[in-house]
Amino acid sequence: MVDRQSVTPGNPWVAQLARIQGIQQELPSVATYDLVLEDPTVAEAFKFQPGQFNMLYLPGFGEAAISISSDPSHLASLQHTVRAAGNVTTALSRVHVGDQLGVRGPFGSSWPLEACRGKDVVIACGGIGLPPLRPLIYYMIQHREEFGRVHLLYGARTPGELLFTDEFPPWQAAGIEMAVTVDLGYDDWTGDIGVVPVLFHRLNLNAHKTIVMTCGPEVMMRFVIFEALARGIDPRNIYLSMERNMQCAVGLCGACQLGPKFVCKDGPVFTYEQMEPYLMLEDL
Amino acid sequence: MNSAKPLVGSFVRIQKRDLQSLVDELKAVHDRVVGPREIDSAIVYDDLDHVDQLPIGVIDHQEGGVYRLTHESSDSHFDYVVGPQSLKSFLFPPHETISESFRKDGQWEIQAVETPATRIAVLGPRACDLRGLAIQDKVFLEGPYVDPGYKRRRDALFIVAVNCRRSVATCFCHAMDCGPAVTSHFDLALTEMDECFAVEIGTSAGGVAMDATSWEPMSETEVAQAKEVSVELEESMRNGTSARQMETGGIRELLMDNLEHPRWQEVADRCLSCGNCTMVCPTCFCSSADEVADLSGDHVRRERSWASCFTAEHSYMHSGNVRKTTRSRYRQWLTHKLATWQDQFDSSGCTGCGRCITWCPVGIDLTEEVAAIRGE
Ligand SMILES: Cc1cc2nc3c(=O)[nH]c(=O)nc-3n(C[C@H](O)[C@H](O)[C@H](O)COP(=O)(O)OP(=O)(O)OC[C@H]3O[C@@H](n4cnc5c(N)ncnc54)[C@H](O)[C@@H]3O)c2cc1C
Ligand code: SF4
Ligand code: SF4
Ligand code: FES
Numbered sequence: 001m002v003d004r005q006s007v008t009p010g011n012p013w014v015a016q017l018a019r020i021q022g023i024q025q026e027l028p029s030v031a032t033y034d035l036v037l038e039d040p041t042v043a044e045a046f047k048f049q050p051g052q053f054n055m056l057y058l059p060g061f062g063e064a065a066i067s068i069s070s071d072p073s074h075l076a077s078l079q080h081t082v083r084a085a086g087n088v089t090t091a092l093s094r095v096h097v098g099d100q101l102g103v104r105g106p107f108g109s110s111w112p113l114e115a116c117r118g119k120d121v122v123i124a125c126g127g128i129g130l131p132p133l134r135p136l137i138y139y140m141i142q143h144r145e146e147f148g149r150v151h152l153l154y155g156a157r158t159p160g161e162l163l164f165t166d167e168f169p170p171w172q173a174a175g176i177e178m179a180v181t182v183d184l185g186y187d188d189w190t191g192d193i194g195v196v197p198v199l200f201h202r203l204n205l206n207a208h209k210t211i212v213m214t215c216g217p218e219v220m221m222r223f224v225i226f227e228a229l230a231r232g233i234d235p236r237n238i239y240l241s242m243e244r245n246m247q248c249a250v251g252l253c254g255a256c257q258l259g260p261k262f263v264c265k266d267g268p269v270f271t272y273e274q275m276e277p278y279l280m281l282e283d284l
Numbered sequence: 285m286n287s288a289k290p291l292v293g294s295f296v297r298i299q300k301r302d303l304q305s306l307v308d309e310l311k312a313v314h315d316r317v318v319g320p321r322e323i324d325s326a327i328v329y330d331d332l333d334h335v336d337q338l339p340i341g342v343i344d345h346q347e348g349g350v351y352r353l354t355h356e357s358s359d360s361h362f363d364y365v366v367g368p369q370s371l372k373s374f375l376f377p378p379h380e381t382i383s384e385s386f387r388k389d390g391q392w393e394i395q396a397v398e399t400p401a402t403r404i405a406v407l408g409p410r411a412c413d414l415r416g417l418a419i420q421d422k423v424f425l426e427g428p429y430v431d432p433g434y435k436r437r438r439d440a441l442f443i444v445a446v447n448c449r450r451s452v453a454t455c456f457c458h459a460m461d462c463g464p465a466v467t468s469h470f471d472l473a474l475t476e477m478d479e480c481f482a483v484e485i486g487t488s489a490g491g492v493a494m495d496a497t498s499w500e501p502m503s504e505t506e507v508a509q510a511k512e513v514s515v516e517l518e519e520s521m522r523n524g525t526s527a528r529q530m531e532t533g534g535i536r537e538l539l540m541d542n543l544e545h546p547r548w549q550e551v552a553d554r555c556l557s558c559g560n561c562t563m564v565c566p567t568c569f570c571s572s573a574d575e576v577a578d579l580s581g582d583h584v585r586r587e588r589s590w591a592s593c594f595t596a597e598h599s600y601m602h603s604g605n606v607r608k609t610t611r612s613r614y615r616q617w618l619t620h621k622l623a624t625w626q627d628q629f630d631s632s633g634c635t636g637c638g639r640c641i642t643w644c645p646v647g648i649d650l651t652e653e654v655a656a657i658r659g660e
Contacts, residue, residue: 010396010432011383011396011398011432012429012430012431012432013382013383013396013431013432013573013586013588014382014383014394014395014396015383015394016394017392017393017394057394059385059387059392059394059575059577059584059586060385060575060577060581060584061575062573062574062575063573085602086602100391100392102385102392102394217603243601244599244601244606245597245598245599245600245601245606247571247572247573247588247591248571248573250427250428250429251427251428251429252423252424252427252429252431252569252571253569253570253571253572253573253588253591254569254570254571254591254593255570255572255591255598255599257616257620257624259540259624260623260624260627260628262628265427265428277540281543281544282612283606283607283608283609283611283612284543284606284607284612284615284616
């Protein structure tokens with residue numbers, strides 16, 4: 001099961017201080033913040049599973065749920081890749097190396113490492129959906145022999161909005177089979193054009209030994225799921241990461257409810273079997 | 285005075301005027317004693333110094349969107365039922381500071397705000413509200429994370445419950461298996477009889493408090509008479525006299541299999557999306573956390589406040605609101621109360637207290653909505 005320990009076991013509402021030790025501007029509106037927890041005992045105890053998230057806190061602005069995007073075996077560098085969307089995330093885009101922020105976490109369920117062992121894996125993501133999967137990619141590269149084929153299907157609106165492109169060659173060299181697509185290509189774009197789910201058409205999958213994991217806009221995930229189901233993949237072998245408004249991240253505020261589930265503590269990673277009754281309903 | 289303290293589980297009798305001795309004793313050992321008071325034409329909890337401040341002889345009349353008090357020349361201390369407030373506001377206050385951050389020389393410090401709880405003794409909660417308390421205990425104390433403020437206040441709460449002798453038309457605790465008899469989660473439970481109060485001892489702290497009164501043991505026949513009060517009331521509620529009815533069999537499937545039922549739109553056409561029902565409901569626990577900063581921005585409080593699934597903010601995401609319509613918000617509220625709560629907390633989220641019916645400005649009635657979806 002999921003590691004439920006929190007950096008603040010006593011009071012789950014209260015953030016621990018962390019210092020920003022690096023900022024990598026990925027795109028004009030996306031940056032990766034590398035954090036180190038200030039209290040050494042807290043830092044020592046901090047462990048996370050790929051797919052889990054932290055609540056990042058800027059006093060005076062508020063909190064945002066942000067997935068951890070770094071290597072789970074390299075805890076000295078806790079990275080969070082953030083798109084400036086609204087109040088908190090835009091304030092975050094103005095911080096500097098050496099500044100402090102608050103962290104609560106890690107929270108939530110994680111990608112199904114156990115279920116993936118010995119299986120082929122399809123990771124299908126769009127835009128800012130790649131960072132929550134990057135810890136999983138690192139893990140799979142480090143334990144490559146434990147998994148069958150690993151496909152990474154990734155898309156963005158334009159080539160300029162693709163994240164982590166520097167890492168694509170090493171990932172491919174490490175045995176990740178990548179397919180990248182954009183909605184709008186420029187003249188020098190030689191890759192695919194179209195949405196992520198379409199990339200499924202070139203995969204030759206063995207439905208009985210394939211696990212699909214998807215993260216990105218809900219519409220994209222729905223189409224990925226359609227493609228997976230159409231290829232005979234069992235709803236229990238399709239995993240998706242859901243987003244909902246989160247005020248507490250610990251099951252106390254009710255904001256993240258999705259049908260009977262709390263996205264913060266039962267998710268964010270769910271099987272399609274769990275989400276099936278709710279995902280296609282408008283406005284649920 | 286008796287020499288031995290009354291035992292947990294036993295029933296004792298006190299004369300009606302002796303209730304003051306209990307109130308005095310509670311005042312001596314708690315920071316606050318609160319009880320039902322008539323204020324601005326409603327029964328609300330407020331500080332209670334003297335038993336005379338209770339709404340003696342007051343009767344309430346409740347219907348969809350209607351709440352009215354009348355005064356009778358009886359000496360009944362507790363023949364009104366529940367007002368707009370429940371125990372919720374004592375344990376889960378409408379606003380609470382959860383952390384504070386201070387910036388000095390460019391360095392932040394973040395502190396938990398853990399003010400010791402006010403020790404409150406509350407007189408008057410009914411069976412439905414004790415179930416509401418049990419349900420909130422499950423949410424705030426029994427999940428993977430404990431809410432520390434709730435826990436502190438809960439540990440410091442002393443409860444003198446009251447068995448109802450009367451119900452109003454919006455009550456349906458019997459249908460939710462929550463009442464009208466008080467069965468757990470109390471230190472003391474009173475049943476008003478003609479000449480005396482029968483007092484059930486729920487905890488040893490309750491027994492200690494009773495020691496300050498001139499209590500007398502009750503015979504088995506007298507205990508049976510006291511218990512009969514709830515039995516009779518329950519029967520009259522089941523017979524449809526002064527109560528709502530709700531068929532709860534298979535209710536989870538009924539609602540979850542009918543998420544696209546046309547009735548959701550019909551109720552949405554009347555619903556104002558004001559969220560009154562969520563504010564008065566003893567089990568609603570949603571909250572939002574917001575920043576309150578001083579002018580310099582160097583001192584910031586993080587404040588938790590009651591939230592409601594009827595607002596747009598509740599389901600806001602940068603990509604848009606998840607629940608854009610009143611239909612989807614009412615559906616979220618009702619399915620959560622009666623259906624998905626069972627998946628989450630192994631019980632219904634509704635106690636049958638009827639507050640959401642009474643305090644809905646347009647009188648929307650969840651029992652009617654369920655019946656309509658059932659096709660009745
Ligand atoms: C489990 C999870 C993991 C996430 N991981 C990432 C990530 O790795 N990188 C990234 O850039 N973004 C991620 N998000 C989205 C991110 O949380 C939102 O973009 C962020 O909360 C927006 O906050 P804001 O104050 O900048 O925006 P505003 O629009 O000002 O938001 C106001 C409030 O609404 C809520 N809110 C708004 N949008 C969202 C949203 N999409 N999800 C949840 N709550 C929201 C928050 O409570 C926020 O405080 C994740 C969301 C969830 C639920
Ligand atoms: S839903 Fe209505 S009747 Fe049920 S507990 Fe809440 S306020 Fe009371
Ligand atoms: S719902 Fe039951 S317990 Fe609650 S006030 Fe009405 S009769 Fe009393
Ligand atoms: S975010 Fe508060 S309950 Fe899930």
